[in-house]
Amino acid sequence: MTKRASRLVLLLITSYLCLAQVSSDMIPADVKRVGSRLACLCGACKNSVGDCPMVGCHYSAPARDRIGQMLKEGTADDAIVNIFVKEQGIKALVVPPAEGFNLLAWWMPVAAILFGLTAIYMWISRMRKPMPAAPAIDPAVLEKYRDSIDKNLAKLE
Numbered sequence: 001m002t003k004r005a006s007r008l009v010l011l012l013i014t015s016y017l018c019l020a021q022v023s024s025d026m027i028p029a030d031v032k033r034v035g036s037r038l039a040c041l042c043g044a045c046k047n048s049v050g051d052c053p054m055v056g057c058h059y060s061a062p063a064r065d066r067i068g069q070m071l072k073e074g075t076a077d078d079a080i081v082n083i084f085v086k087e088q089g090i091k092a093l094v095v096p097p098a099e100g101f102n103l104l105a106w107w108m109p110v111a112a113i114l115f116g117l118t119a120i121y122m123w124i125s126r127m128r129k130p131m132p133a134a135p136a137i138d139p140a141v142l143e144k145y146r147d148s149i150d151k152n153l154a155k156l157e
Helices: 003-019 031-037 060-071 079-087 101-128 139-156
Strands: none
Touching: 031 060, 060 079, 079 101
């Protein structure tokens, strides 16, 4: 085998091995659609079941198979998600439902920003008010301090 042919074979083998590592492209679209609503609970990633990139993930791979089986049986998307929520709890969802304490978690950043902007506006409006006039200084006191300054400057020379 020539040197060029052996390099070509090595390149083909390497590209095949690299291609075999990509598992998320082989997931059917309907499984990805339902899996994108469910969190991967493997503990190693923060992805959804539909786009978990780990090859052989101990949670998302069986969950994808189960979702595919349920879809073949004709189970609706919401019913599949509800089954996972019933088994795993609310942590099975990628996005928690907007109700109760979760609703507070969604609105708290908005409230904090509005509170901060209001505080900044109030501070700026207070700083923009004209300063009260300085009290008048008695000319005799002013002359006394000027004489003191002149004496101290004379000592420095």
